[in-house]
Amino acid sequence: MTTSARLRAALVGLLTEDGTLHDPAWRGAAEAVPREVFVGSYFVEVPGSVPTRYRPVRRDADGWLEGIHTDRTLITQLDGRIRADDVEDDKPVVGSATSSSTLPSLVLRMWQQLGVEDGQRVLEVGTGTGYSAALGAHRLGEDRITSVEYDPVVGRAAAAALKEAGYAPRLIIGDGLRGDPDGGAYDRLIATCSVRHLPLAWLHQVRPGGRILVTLSGWSYASGSALLTVTGPGTATGRLLPGYTSFMIARPHDRPPRPALALLPGEERPSRIDPAVIGTWTGGWVAQLAAPQAERMGAGPEQILWDVSTGSQARTAPGPGGGWTVVQRGPVRLWDRVEAAIRLWQAAGEPHQEGFGITVSAARQRVWIGDEDGPGWELPV
Numbered sequence: 001m002t003t004s005a006r007l008r009a010a011l012v013g014l015l016t017e018d019g020t021l022h023d024p025a026w027r028g029a030a031e032a033v034p035r036e037v038f039v040g041s042y043f044v045e046v047p048g049s050v051p052t053r054y055r056p057v058r059r060d061a062d063g064w065l066e067g068i069h070t071d072r073t074l075i076t077q078l079d080g081r082i083r084a085d086d087v088e089d090d091k092p093v094v095g096s097a098t099s100s101s102t103l104p105s106l107v108l109r110m111w112q113q114l115g116v117e118d119g120q121r122v123l124e125v126g127t128g129t130g131y132s133a134a135l136g137a138h139r140l141g142e143d144r145i146t147s148v149e150y151d152p153v154v155g156r157a158a159a160a161a162l163k164e165a166g167y168a169p170r171l172i173i174g175d176g177l178r179g180d181p182d183g184g185a186y187d188r189l190i191a192t193c194s195v196r197h198l199p200l201a202w203l204h205q206v207r208p209g210g211r212i213l214v215t216l217s218g219w220s221y222a223s224g225s226a227l228l229t230v231t232g233p234g235t236a237t238g239r240l241l242p243g244y245t246s247f248m249i250a251r252p253h254d255r256p257p258r259p260a261l262a263l264l265p266g267e268e269r270p271s272r273i274d275p276a277v278i279g280t281w282t283g284g285w286v287a288q289l290a291a292p293q294a295e296r297m298g299a300g301p302e303q304i305l306w307d308v309s310t311g312s313q314a315r316t317a318p319g320p321g322g323g324w325t326v327v328q329r330g331p332v333r334l335w336d337r338v339e340a341a342i343r344l345w346q347a348a349g350e351p352h353q354e355g356f357g358i359t360v361s362a363a364r365q366r367v368w369i370g371d372e373d374g375p376g377w378e379l380p381v
């Protein structure tokens with residue numbers, strides 16, 4: 001047995017033991033696909049660096065293969081242009097992750113959640129390294145998988161890796177938010193980049209009864225994964241899933257560039273909620289639903305919301321005599337919206353994302369708590 005096969009078998013063993021990998025067909029795929037062919041060189045975070053710096057781990061460096069066989073996301077590209085494979089020295093670099101090989105437990109969990117059956121056709125959005133497309137091709141057959149990648153350099157590297165590993169799914173370089181330029185019909189769609197709302201193309205390219213697995217995110221960096229069933233052309237409904245999944249946002253959905261933050265005066269009042277709640281996993285999700293144009297900054301009781309499109313700001317602080325204050329300015333009263341949403345969520349018992357659902361039509365996309373008639377918010381479309 002090669003070192004790679006031994007390390008792969010060990011990781012598959014761990015993921016089977018902890019219950020992540022429960023479907024034998026997907027276990028077979030995980031045992032067969034060599035992740036190192038897809039990842040190549042990768043970046044690891046320099047602990048404690050601010051702004052975050054990344055150290056390249058070059059192909060065949062000490063610990064490279066072992067690193068690939070851990071259950072970690074491995075960043076392969078920064079700022080849409082710096083590929084770990086192209087870095088020539090070991091000096092750490094500053095940047096934001098724009099492509100990666102998602103951690104194997106998440107890739108495999110998502111494939112299992114998608115509930116594919118033999119013979120079904122799947123559209124993957126976000127080819128990245130090609131590793132998850134290879135797993136899909138192994139499980140379903142390469143003629144059943146189409147994968148779309150936005151970045152041509154990343155897409156070409158994935159094509160080469162897939163060829164080297166012996167898989168030939170259909171690959172498209174383009175904007176996966178537009179789906180397959182040749183149209184559907186797909187039985188399943190899986191997105192490994194996140195979106196602010198569901199692209200309507202997806203809802204027409206997945207046949208009624210088919211499923212879409214996607215992570216919803218936004219400009220305040222909160223996330224929730226949803227599994228939707230397409231109910232008719234252009235309509236779908238589903239629930240959010242347990243867990244704490246996040247993905248880099250689809251490039252066309254990323255927030256616009258903004259200048260450096262300048263805090264400006266505004267109207268002050270007491271806050272009716274503890275602002276720190278919007279720094280929690282689900283509190284932040286609710287805040288983002290309520291104020292989708294805003295970016296969240298800050299920490300603990302000192303939160304800042306900033307909507308660059310309207311110049312609206314809200315910032316909170318501990319009050320002088322206890323409690324908290326908020327200063328708001330601009331045409332959108334961001335804190336009024338967030339506060340009202342958090343209070344609705346608190347009144348519903350503060351469910352995790354899995355207590356939410358989503359209903360989508362051509363007219364609107366609504367995320368709700370509990371059931372379709374529960375409190376909810378429209379996604380920005």
Ligand SMILES: C[S@@+](CC[C@H](N)C(=O)[O-])C[C@H]1O[C@@H](n2cnc3c(N)ncnc32)[C@H](O)[C@@H]1O
Pocket residue numbers: 098099100101102107125126127128129130131132133148149150151154174175176177192193247248249250251252
């Ligand atoms: C987390 S990575 C994908 C991981 C991949 N499935 C794997 O196994 O390696 C996300 C990828 O989505 C791509 N992406 C971002 N926006 C996209 C879009 N609109 N259409 C297609 N791909 C997109 C990014 O370039 C990046 O390569």
